[in-house]
Amino acid sequence: MKQLGKKLFGILKTMLLPVVVYLLFGLLSGGRTFNERAVLTALRTTVQPAIICYALLLGMSTGVMNFSAGAVVCCGSIIGIGLSNMLGWGLPGFCFLAIAVALLCNTLFGLLYNWLRVPGMVLSLGMLLFFEALPRMFFPGGGKMTQADTFLSRSPACFWIMGITAAVFYVLYNLTPFGHNLRAVGSNQSVALAAGLNLDKIKLLNSVVGGLFLGIAAILYMSSQGSLFCPSSMSSMMVMMDAFMGVFLGMLLSRWADPSIAVFCGVLTMKVMSAGFIAVGLPQNWKDVVTGFFMLVVMAVSANATLPAKMKADRKFAEEAEKEYRRAISA
Amino acid sequence: MSTVSKNSAENLEIQARLDRKAARKNVFDMVIPYVGLIFCLVFFSIVTNGLFLSSKNLMNMIEQCFTLVIIAVGASFVYAQGNMDFSIGSACGVAQMVGGLLLLKLNFPIYIVIPVMILVPVASCLLVSLISAVFHVPVFIGSMCIRSLLAGLLTIGVAKAELIIPISDYPVLSNDAVKIITLIAVIGIGMYFFHFHRVGKWAKLIGGNQVTAAQAGVRVKNQIFLAYAILGACVGITAVFTMFRTGTVSAQSGSGIEFSMMLAIVLGGFPMSGGEKSRMVSAIVGAVTVTMLTNGLALWGIDPNIIGGIKGVIFVVIIALTYDRSAGKLVS
Numbered sequence: 044m045k046q047l048g049k050k051l052f053g054i055l056k057t058m059l060l061p062v063v064v065y066l067l068f069g070l071l072s073g074g075r076t077f078n079e080r081a082v083l084t085a086l087r088t089t090v091q092p093a094i095i096c097y098a099l100l101l102g103m104s105t106g107v108m109n110f111s112a113g114a115v116v117c118c119g120s121i122i123g124i125g126l127s128n129m130l131g132w133g134l135p136g137f138c139f140l141a142i143a144v145a146l147l148c149n150t151l152f153g154l155l156y157n158w159l160r161v162p163g164m165v166l167s168l169g170m171l172l173f174f175e176a177l178p179r180m181f182f183p184g185g186g187k188m189t190q191a192d193t194f195l196s197r198s199p200a201c202f203w204i205m206g207i208t209a210a211v212f213y214v215l216y217n218l219t220p221f222g223h224n225l226r227a228v229g230s231n232q233s234v235a236l237a238a239g240l241n242l243d244k245i246k247l248l249n250s251v252v253g254g255l256f257l258g259i260a261a262i263l264y265m266s267s268q269g270s271l272f273c274p275s276s277m278s279s280m281m282v283m284m285d286a287f288m289g290v291f292l293g294m295l296l297s298r299w300a301d302p303s304i305a306v307f308c309g310v311l312t313m314k315v316m317s318a319g320f321i322a323v324g325l326p327q328n329w330k331d332v333v334t335g336f337f338m339l340v341v342m343a344v345s346a347n348a349t350l351p352a353k354m355k356a357d358r359k360f361a362e363e364a365e366k367e368y369r370r371a372i373s374a
Numbered sequence: 375m376s377t378v379s380k381n382s383a384e385n386l387e388i389q390a391r392l393d394r395k396a397a398r399k400n401v402f403d404m405v406i407p408y409v410g411l412i413f414c415l416v417f418f419s420i421v422t423n424g425l426f427l428s429s430k431n432l433m434n435m436i437e438q439c440f441t442l443v444i445i446a447v448g449a450s451f452v453y454a455q456g457n458m459d460f461s462i463g464s465a466c467g468v469a470q471m472v473g474g475l476l477l478l479k480l481n482f483p484i485y486i487v488i489p490v491m492i493l494v495p496v497a498s499c500l501l502v503s504l505i506s507a508v509f510h511v512p513v514f515i516g517s518m519c520i521r522s523l524l525a526g527l528l529t530i531g532v533a534k535a536e537l538i539i540p541i542s543d544y545p546v547l548s549n550d551a552v553k554i555i556t557l558i559a560v561i562g563i564g565m566y567f568f569h570f571h572r573v574g575k576w577a578k579l580i581g582g583n584q585v586t587a588a589q590a591g592v593r594v595k596n597q598i599f600l601a602y603a604i605l606g607a608c609v610g611i612t613a614v615f616t617m618f619r620t621g622t623v624s625a626q627s628g629s630g631i632e633f634s635m636m637l638a639i640v641l642g643g644f645p646m647s648g649g650e651k652s653r654m655v656s657a658i659v660g661a662v663t664v665t666m667l668t669n670g671l672a673l674w675g676i677d678p679n680i681i682g683g684i685k686g687v688i689f690v691v692i693i694a695l696t697y698d699r700s701a702g703k704l705v706s
Contacts, residue, residue, distance in 0.1 A: 108515075159694040164514055165646065169690035172633070176683020183677075275679045276629050284522065328533050331526025339519040343509040 053299035060296065061311040068319025075322045085318055087198055089311045090205045091263040095286035096293060096306040097212045098149075098256035101249050103290065104229040107163035111152060112257055113283035114174035117274045119145035119261030124271075125182035134192045141265065142258030148174055149257060153250025157243045171277065179273040187270040196266035205307075208259055213303040215252065225249060281331075288313050288338045291345045313337070403651075403696060407643040407659045414663055418670030426670055435669050437619065440553055441612045442634060442661035446642075447564035448608025449635050450657045451601035454568070454577040456584075456648035459502050459602065460517040460632050462609050464524035465495040467628030469613035471528050474537035474623040484544060491617075492610030498524060499606030500599060507595045521632070529625050537623040547618035560611065561658070567604075568654045577601055581648020630682075637685055638664045640692045 065085075069076045095112055102109045123141030130136060152170050156163055178185075194200055216222040224245045227235045236242055264282065265271060274282075292313065293306030300308075313334075320333050418426040425431060445462065452459055473491040476482040482490075498520060505516035541548055568574035576597050579587045588594050609631075617623060642660020645651050667688070671681045 155690065159690070159697070161693050161697045165693060166690060168633070168636070169686045169693065172682045172686025172689070176680050176686070179677065179679050179683075273679065275682060276626075277633070280518075326530075328530045329526065331529060332523050333526075335519050335521070335523030335526060338522065339505065339511075339516070342511045342515055342519060343505065346510045346512075 050300075054301075054304055057296045057300035057305055057308050061308055061315050064312050064319065065315045068315065068322060072319065072322035072324075076319060081318065081322075083198055085311065085314050087196070087201055088267075089307065089314045090201045091196070091260050091267060092283075092285035092289055092314075093205065093307045093310045094208050094256055094260040094263065095283055096290045096310055097208065097303070098253040098260070099283070099286055099290045100293070100302055100306055101216075101225065101253045101256070102163065103294075104225045105246055105249055106229060106232070107156070107246070107249075108167065109152065109163060109253070110167040110280065110283075111148075111171040111174055112253075112286070113279035113281070114171045114274065115145050115148045115152075115254070115257045116261045116264050116282050117271065117279045118148050118174045118177050119258050120265035120268075121178035121182055121186040121271055121273060123261060124186035124188055124265050125178070128187075134195075137188070137192070137265070138262050141261040142255060145258030145261050146251060146254035148177075149250045149254030150247070153247045156250070157247055171279065175274045175277070175279055179275075183273065185270065185272040186265065188265055190269070193266045193269055196263050201263065204259065204263065208256065209303045209307065212256070213301060216302060221245075221248060221252070284334060284338075285310060285313055288334065288341055291338075291341050295341070295345050295348060403643050406695070407641060407656060407663065410641060411659060411663050411666070414666040414670060418666065418673065422670070422673045426673055431669070431673065435665055437553075438669060439662055439665045440557055441616055441631070442638060442665055443557060443658055444560050444608050444612050445605075445631065445635055446638055446657040446661040447560050447654065448605035449639065450564065450568055450644070450652065450654045451574065451577050452605045453639050453644055453646070453657070454574070454581045454648045454652035455598060455601055456581040456646075457503075457506065457513050457598065457601070458517065458636070459499055459605060460514060460636075461498060461502055461521040461524055462495065462605065462635065463628040463631035463633075464521045464528060465498040465606070465628070466609050466613045466616065466631055467528045467623075467626075468498070468524045468531070469494040469610055470617040470623045470627045471531040471537065473613065473617055474539055475531065477539065478537060488614055491614050492607055495609035495613065496603050496606030499602040499609070503599050503602035507598050525625075528627065532623060532625050532627075539617055539621050539623065541618050541621045544618055547615065553615060556611065556615070560608065564604075564608075565654055573597070573600060573604075578648065578650050578652050581645075581652060582650055633685070634664050634668070635661075637689050640689055640696070641667075643696065646693075646697070 065076065065082075075081075095116065098112055099109060119141040122144045123137050126140050127133065127137035132140070152167065155170070156166055159166065195204065216225070224235075224240055227238070227240060228242060228245055232242065289306055289310030289312075292309030293302060294309075296305035296308055299305070316337065317330055317333065320329070321327060325333065415426075449459075449462075469491045472494050473487050476487045476490060477484070502513065502517045502520050505511045505520070506513040509516075511519075546552055568577070576587065576592045579590065579592060580594055580597055584594055587597075612631075613628070616627075620627075638660035639646065639657055640660065641663045642656035642658070644653070644656040644660060664685075667685065668681060671684060672678060676684070
């Protein structure tokens with residue numbers, strides 16, 4: 044009972060961050076964001092980046108930063124809708140194909156990662172360019188969805204998708220051997236290898252599961268945009284930028300709540316913040332600048348999160364040593 | 375006794391075999407960038423029916439090469455330390471935007487505009503190094519954040535309209551002789567500092583082992599700042615000449631330079647992790663190869679957006695061929 048109470052209190056603490064940011068910007072904008080529509084929009088726009096976040100978090104649990112996630116989402120969206128339109132398979136066909144394409148792309152990344160043994164971050168950069176060029180080879184004009192099929196990114200469908208995806212992520216990450224292995228590899232690869240874990244298998248499976256989440260994000264991305272041009276010159280990075288920030292913020296928040304909730308709250312905070320900046324009168328063009336700046340702040344805080352605790356421990360140690368020294372002198 | 379002698383003889387043989395293998399790998403690593411360069415030259419000459427080697431295209435390639443080679447000189451110092459900067463393209467674009475605005479909107483004289491244009495990327499590169507060295511944010515991610523920030527600033531700066539620079543008013547800056555002199559000067563100064571001065575030697579030492587460098591008395595953070603400042607200055611010089619070559623500043627200005635640079639480093643055989651094997655000539659050879667690749671593929675009639683994908687594949691293949699896999703399965 045006490046454990047449950049502690050967990051609930053942690054979740055409340057995590058959820059407090061977006062609420063505080065929302066209240067702050069609401070007050071700064073003279074109450075312009077204090078309405079149901081603004082809240083729903085913030086929640087709705089959080090869904091797709093939060094699902095990309097889950098994929099990124101899986102990779103980052105094993106220390107792999109995948110910069111090609113945005114390109115995989117674009118690939119899944121454009122090739123999925125293009126093939127579905129060509130074959131006349133409609134919305135179910137698109138959903139199936141988008142997930143299949145994203146799965147294939149991420150599996151290819153995982154296979155190459157295992158085979159080439161180069162850092163994931165470097166490999167993902169090369170793969171990003173390849174995945175950006177891939178839809179252009181088959182569908183140079185991009186992809187277009189009929190208006191009737193775009194309901195998936197709207198309320199309430201998007202919240203159902205979010206709920207189911209979060210539940211799947213929670214189960215996979217916390218209640219399966221896959222999740223435990225993942226965290227074991229993430230905390231110490233050498234020990235995990237010595238303990239008999241098959242690193243290659245775990246990392247490949249991780250990429251496959253990540254591909255599934257990216258496929259779901261691809262469906263929502265296409266639904267929210269309606270039509271998409273093929274990405275170029277690393278423009279797909281912008282697709283994953285919100286998720287990228289959310290995942291770091293989520294990792295900071297995950298000390299209080301489960302990552303499945305923490306990353307959602309992280310992305311929601313960023314979304315509330317960017318909507319808040321516009322509400323207080325900041326031009327739309329400034330979005331990238333604000334995003335880059337906040338990401339920098341979040342990264343700096345995230346990288347130094349253990350610093351205060353370390354300083355406190357050092358101080359305590361110094362005080363104890365001083366006491367010991369004085370005691371020895373007086374004796 | 376005889377067992378001991380036998381064992382030591384076996385050990386010597388194993389050592390000799392390993393030495394031979396290492397020497398072969400060294401030769402392979404040194405030769406492969408030049409083979410790549412020659413392959414590009416021959417391949418594109420054949421598939422474009424000689425158009426690739428026409429005087430007009432060669433001049434065009436020298437223009438394109440100029441940008442990347444100058445940045446390669448500066449990037450050598452940063453990459454030799456095992457660092458990188460992913461914001462140089464956006465920094466180059468913002469420098470052009472600042473220069474354009476000063477020149478067109480505020481009517482500043484050119485002798486003020488040029489130093490300001492050089493200082494903008496220096497400041498941005500110093501910011502990247504500060505975030506990495508002081509705040510311990512991984513340099514790759516820190517520079518990604520700065521890239522996003524600078525790209526946003528560039529979009530804001532040219533939001534209303536592209537900046538059109540009156541290049542005919544400044545013929546000196548588009549003069550070929552001036553460019554060649556600048557190129558030779560930058561390479562010469564860069565080579566001296568990289569190979570014969572403590573700045574370059576310390577950069578390689580930091581790349582080899584940062585702790586050892588610090589123990590040997592090198593002020594690691596200061597050297598990291600210095601390397602990034604050199605890179606920034608080179609990006610600034612490039613920004614000046616690029617602005618007066620293209621005559622326009624748009625939201626796309628400078629885009630793609632960062633990846634081209636990374637590709638150049640990889641294709642030239644410059645070790646990504648830095649260290650004592652870093653050679654500036656590798657970065658320069660890589661820059662020339664990337665220029666040939668981009669130009670040759672475009673001349674061959676490949677869609678410019680597909681070229682990005684081809685570059686990506688080449689990047690992965692070269693990384694696969696040259697990356698040090700001593701970490702085995704423990705790579706992340």
